[in-house]
Amino acid sequence: MADMGMGLGATDTCHNGAAAPQHGTPRILLIIPCFNEEASIGGLLNEIAATGRGYHTLVVDDGSSDATSAIASRRSPVARLAQNLGIGGAVQTGIKYAARRNFDFCIQIDGDGQHDPRAIETLLNAYRKDPTNITIGSRFIDHAGFCSTRMRRAGIRLIVLALNSLFSGGGRITDPTSGMRLMDRSAIAFFAKAYPTDFPEPISLAWAMRAGLTVSEVPVEMRARETGVSSIDGLKSASYMVRVLGYILLARLVRSR
Amino acid sequence: MTNALPSPETVVVISAFALIYMLVLLKKTLQGRFDLYDFLMLSMVAIIPAGFTLFPTIGYLVTHLTGVVFPFVVMFGALFLVVFAFMHNMTARLHRLERQNCTLIQEQSLLALELKAKENGQPNG
Numbered sequence: 001m002a003d004m005g006m007g008l009g010a011t012d013t014c015h016n017g018a019a020a021p022q023h024g025t026p027r028i029l030l031i032i033p034c035f036n037e038e039a040s041i042g043g044l045l046n047e048i049a050a051t052g053r054g055y056h057t058l059v060v061d062d063g064s065s066d067a068t069s070a071i072a073s074r075r076s077p078v079a080r081l082a083q084n085l086g087i088g089g090a091v092q093t094g095i096k097y098a099a100r101r102n103f104d105f106c107i108q109i110d111g112d113g114q115h116d117p118r119a120i121e122t123l124l125n126a127y128r129k130d131p132t133n134i135t136i137g138s139r140f141i142d143h144a145g146f147c148s149t150r151m152r153r154a155g156i157r158l159i160v161l162a163l164n165s166l167f168s169g170g171g172r173i174t175d176p177t178s179g180m181r182l183m184d185r186s187a188i189a190f191f192a193k194a195y196p197t198d199f200p201e202p203i204s205l206a207w208a209m210r211a212g213l214t215v216s217e218v219p220v221e222m223r224a225r226e227t228g229v230s231s232i233d234g235l236k237s238a239s240y241m242v243r244v245l246g247y248i249l250l251a252r253l254v255r256s257r
Numbered sequence: 258m259t260n261a262l263p264s265p266e267t268v269v270v271i272s273a274f275a276l277i278y279m280l281v282l283l284k285k286t287l288q289g290r291f292d293l294y295d296f297l298m299l300s301m302v303a304i305i306p307a308g309f310t311l312f313p314t315i316g317y318l319v320t321h322l323t324g325v326v327f328p329f330v331v332m333f334g335a336l337f338l339v340v341f342a343f344m345h346n347m348t349a350r351l352h353r354l355e356r357q358n359c360t361l362i363q364e365q366s367l368l369a370l371e372l373k374a375k376e377n378g379q380p381n382g
Binding site: 093 | 358359362363365366367369370373374
């Protein structure tokens with residue numbers, strides 16, 4: 001495993017003139033899936049650049065109809081999907097990019113501004129202390145910041161119960177629907193081949209644990225969405241939970257590959 | 258159970274429908290719009306009723322074997338089986354196409370990115 005040296009350097013996240021990584025410095029890609037996030041993507045990329053950590057970024061524009069690509073392309077490479085594939089398809093595009101470009105780690109961050117880029121360092125520090133294939137930034141360890149609506153939290157508890165009781169390979173998971181997660185080379189290689197299109201966050205964990213990958217969590221603080229509306233709300237939440245539980249059960253019944 | 262034979266009018270209508278339908282289906286298959294599996298499954302809607310109509314004794318034998326009183330019940334049962342088998346296959350094909358479509362869209366976007374990077378003279382990653 002690549003040495004987690006402190007020297008990440010002070011390279012820009014701008015896609016022009018990214019400096020060659022220092023020897024021994026892990027190459028880290030931030031995958032930012034977006035769908036109509038023109039109002040928040042510019043600010044997010046500025047925040048990432050302001051960390052001064054030299055992260056490579058890839059914005060995956062999931063068929064946006066607004067100016068997401070145009071705004072993002074000023075600060076980052078943009079993979080523009082011709083059709084909307086959903087969060088699963090968009091994230092897997094980024095993971096494939098990470099696999100082909102030989103990145104050591106990729107970190108998924110939502111493009112809606114919910115994830116504070118300063119929490120990236122928290123994930124990396126957690127990996128350095130206790131390396132696991134997937135490290136999740138959990139809202140529900142410290143319960144700080146925005147922790148979603150009550151109905152969704154109830155549904156998440158059900159999913160947590162299902163995952164923790166049916167699968168081993170991680171510590172106790174508290175936030176399976178978190179979109180902020182770090183993946184190492186093993187996880188990158190695994191998900192580059194197959195990544196769930198439906199309900200990707202919890203199902204990807206089920207697939208990963210079934211395949212023997214390890215999962216851990218670290219507390220992070222998330223913000224309420226800056227812009228836009230969640231696609232999972234109201235009655236859809238209940239339907240979402242039932243279907244996710246079904247998929248988790250199905251994942252348990254399938255033999256490991 | 259009665260062993261009533263189909264009337265001549267029934268035989269004519271069913272046979273005519275089966276013949277015309279099979280010819281249309283064959284034409285579309287030869288044009289490449291259906292493959293052999295589609296041709297076989299879609300032709301069952303003509304073949305099964307025609308078989309029961311033109312060979313009623315076989316139809317009655319099947320109903321006797323299955324314990325069903327009326328031959329048309331067996332006929333519709335057979336047609337349902339064909340429909341479900343076809344749907345099963347179509348669903349699998351649809352999912353495979355979905356996955357392929359998703360992969361194509363992803364690959365297209367990554368290739369476009371790579372091309373843009375090369376045009377700008379940037380190093381990969």
